[in-house]
Amino acid sequence: xxxxxxxxxxxxxxxxxxxxxxxxxxxxxxxxxxxxxxxxxxxxxxxxxxxxxxxxxxxxxxxxxxxxxxxxxxxxxxxxxxxxxxxxxxxxxxxxxxxxxxxxxxxxxxxxxxxxxxxxxxxxxxxxxxxxxxxxxxxxxxxxxxxxxxxxxxxxxxxxxxxxxxxxxxxxxxxxxxxxxxxxxxxxxxxxxxxxxxxxxxxxxxxxxxxxxxxxxxxxxxxxxxxxxxxxxxxxxxxxxxxxxxxxxxxxx
Amino acid sequence: xxxxxxxxxxxxxxxxxxxxxxxxxxxxxxxxxxxxxxxxxxxxxxxxxxxxxxxxxxxxxxxxxxxxxxxxxxxxxxxxxxxxxxxxxxxxxxxxxxxxxxxxxxxxxxxxxxxxxxxxxxxxxxxxxxxxxxxxxxxxxxxxxxxxxxxxxxxxxxxxxxxxxxxxxxxxxxxxxxxxxxxxxxxxxxxxxxxxxxxxxxxxxxxxxxxxxxxxxxxxxxxxxxxxxxxxxxxxxxxxxxxxxxxxxxxxx
DNA sequence: ACCAGGGTTTCCGCCTGGCGGAAAAGTGAC
DNA sequence: GTCACTTTTCCGCCAGGCGGAAACCCTGGT
Numbered sequence: 001x002x003x004x005x006x007x008x009x010x011x012x013x014x015x016x017x018x019x020x021x022x023x024x025x026x027x028x029x030x031x032x033x034x035x036x037x038x039x040x041x042x043x044x045x046x047x048x049x050x051x052x053x054x055x056x057x058x059x060x061x062x063x064x065x066x067x068x069x070x071x072x073x074x075x076x077x078x079x080x081x082x083x084x085x086x087x088x089x090x091x092x093x094x095x096x097x098x099x100x101x102x103x104x105x106x107x108x109x110x111x112x113x114x115x116x117x118x119x120x121x122x123x124x125x126x127x128x129x130x131x132x133x134x135x136x137x138x139x140x141x142x143x144x145x146x147x148x149x150x151x152x153x154x155x156x157x158x159x160x161x162x163x164x165x166x167x168x169x170x171x172x173x174x175x176x177x178x179x180x181x182x183x184x185x186x187x188x189x190x191x192x193x194x195x196x197x198x199x200x201x202x203x204x205x206x207x208x209x210x211x212x213x214x215x216x217x218x219x220x221x222x223x224x225x226x227x228x229x230x231x232x233x234x235x236x237x238x239x240x241x242x243x244x245x246x247x248x249x250x251x252x253x
Numbered sequence: 254x255x256x257x258x259x260x261x262x263x264x265x266x267x268x269x270x271x272x273x274x275x276x277x278x279x280x281x282x283x284x285x286x287x288x289x290x291x292x293x294x295x296x297x298x299x300x301x302x303x304x305x306x307x308x309x310x311x312x313x314x315x316x317x318x319x320x321x322x323x324x325x326x327x328x329x330x331x332x333x334x335x336x337x338x339x340x341x342x343x344x345x346x347x348x349x350x351x352x353x354x355x356x357x358x359x360x361x362x363x364x365x366x367x368x369x370x371x372x373x374x375x376x377x378x379x380x381x382x383x384x385x386x387x388x389x390x391x392x393x394x395x396x397x398x399x400x401x402x403x404x405x406x407x408x409x410x411x412x413x414x415x416x417x418x419x420x421x422x423x424x425x426x427x428x429x430x431x432x433x434x435x436x437x438x439x440x441x442x443x444x445x446x447x448x449x450x451x452x453x454x455x456x457x458x459x460x461x462x463x464x465x466x467x468x469x470x471x472x473x474x475x476x477x478x479x480x481x482x483x484x485x486x487x488x489x490x491x492x493x494x495x496x497x498x499x500x501x502x503x504x505x506x
Numbered sequence: 507a508c509c510a511g512g513g514t515t516t517c518c519g520c521c522t523g524g525c526g527g528a529a530a531a532g533t534g535a536c
Numbered sequence: 537g538t539c540a541c542t543t544t545t546c547c548g549c550c551a552g553g554c555g556g557a558a559a560c561c562c563t564g565g566t
Contacts, residue, residue: 015271015307031336054269058268062335071332071335075331076337076338077391078275078324081279086389087283090387093376111326136339
């Protein structure tokens with residue numbers, strides 16, 4: 001799911017209310033007044049005031065000099081203990097740095113969550129093609145390079161779930177035919193590389209490879225994203241594979 | 254505070270209980286059984302079971318194939334919205350990369366929280382002196398390079414608070430005399446650089462500079478940490494200042 | 507100086523749902 | 537089969553979470 005389960009309809013538990021306060025924040029709303037937060041969480045102002053007090057006391061939120069509320073440091077400290085985020089980033093950082101040095105293009109690391117990818121790290125090339133992704137962004141799997149990798153190696157029921165849902169189109173080149181996607185996924189499994197050519201934006205092509213955990217499961221995917229014009233995926237593939245393999249080895253330690 | 258306010262003594266609110274579940278995790282306990290989590294949170298097992306259910310549903314926790322509970326991806330997604338963490342890291346990443354390329358030593362970025370520093374980013378030099386810090390670690394301010402910077406430029410009452418508390422000794426060279434520390438802080442403010450020489454470990458010296466926000470306040474500190482033997486802080490200072498200034502400029506945009 | 511329209515904070519009666527002890531069920535090692 | 541842990545379920549109790557209302561605050565406009 002994109003957002004934690006804090007649907008406003010029906011009775012909500014105390015926990016759900018507290019977590020709904022946290023879900024009021026997003027990339028477009030990083031700083032909120034108490035009243036705005038209450039509206040976004042669909043809670044009465046006095047309830048929100050009380051819950052915000054609890055979160056402020058714990059460090060889940062901070063109140064700025066401007067009176068606005070923001071996500072706090074302690075929440076991040078706890079979240080940093082998630083193995084699929086900071087731990088993965090730390091294991092990946094040297095190899096991502098190497099891949100960046102080798103290509104000077106955007107380098108991205110993502111994990112799967114349900115039927116979506118979540119980007120956990122990226123190095124943005126200064127002169128590289130602009131990319132939509134930012135750390136913490138969640139995105140459908142079927143169009144991006146990393147998404148294709150993660151879907152290809154996902155459990156069968158996840159693949160069937162993704163293939164039976166309507167596939168979202170982002171450009172005229174986005175693959176939205178399930179049969180074609182199924183075929184692409186088989187190809188990704190065979191070659192150990194995914195190429196997404198102008199499926200997300202019309203100027204970007206990405207090449208992605210799987211990152212495996214200690215027991216061989218695919219736990220993340222690594223990609224470079226380059227200008228589609230003049231791109232040579234076959235030339236990029238070895239470097240991406242090598243970097244992904246290095247991350248896999250780092251995770252095995 | 255180091256840990257969110259979830260003291261186990263006395264009556265606890267529903268919010269405090271939920272947050273105590275999250276606080277059960279730390280760097281040494283990233284994966285926990287339900288029973289272990291209940292013990293660490295000082296909650297009855299059935300209460301913990303219910304709260305864990307709420308967090309699993311929201312994405313704050315995940316249950317692995319091994320049955321163990323871990324901090325989940327959605328918590329990190331929310332935490333990634335904290336301006337003092339991912340946002341700061343992203344602004345800092347190019348300059349930290351440059352400083353690393355220039356020195357090939359450990360590069361660290363930290364923010365102040367109360368009377369402690371929290372490390373929000375680091376680049377570990379492959380052949381550099383081992384450092385204690387990891388991302389998400391919190392540490393007293395007075396001994397580290399970044400801590401000296403953050404303390405020097407903190408509001409007066411924060412400085413007085415730090416100076417009136419007993420200063421913790423880590424090595425025989427740790428400054429624990431408040432008068433001497435006060436003098437060092439004045440020096441840091443004057444020179445815009447802090448040097449911590451073997452105050453944390455006996456083999457490391459760090460050089461740190463302030464990172465300023467758009468309104469000129471010191472919002473973070475950047476440092477390199479090198480082998481103390483043969484270290485030339487004066488030679489390192491310009492590069493650290495330059496990188497810190499670049500981050501300050503990035504934050505002003 | 508006043509007003510309006512937002513905001514935040516406080517109060518407190520209501521009643522629901524959070525709480526946790528007990529028991530049942532599950533798991534793995536021996 | 538036993539043991540020691542684990543996880544899950546049940547359900548009676550009552551505490552505290554809830555939120556409407558009101559008070560108070562702040563800022564910008566006139």
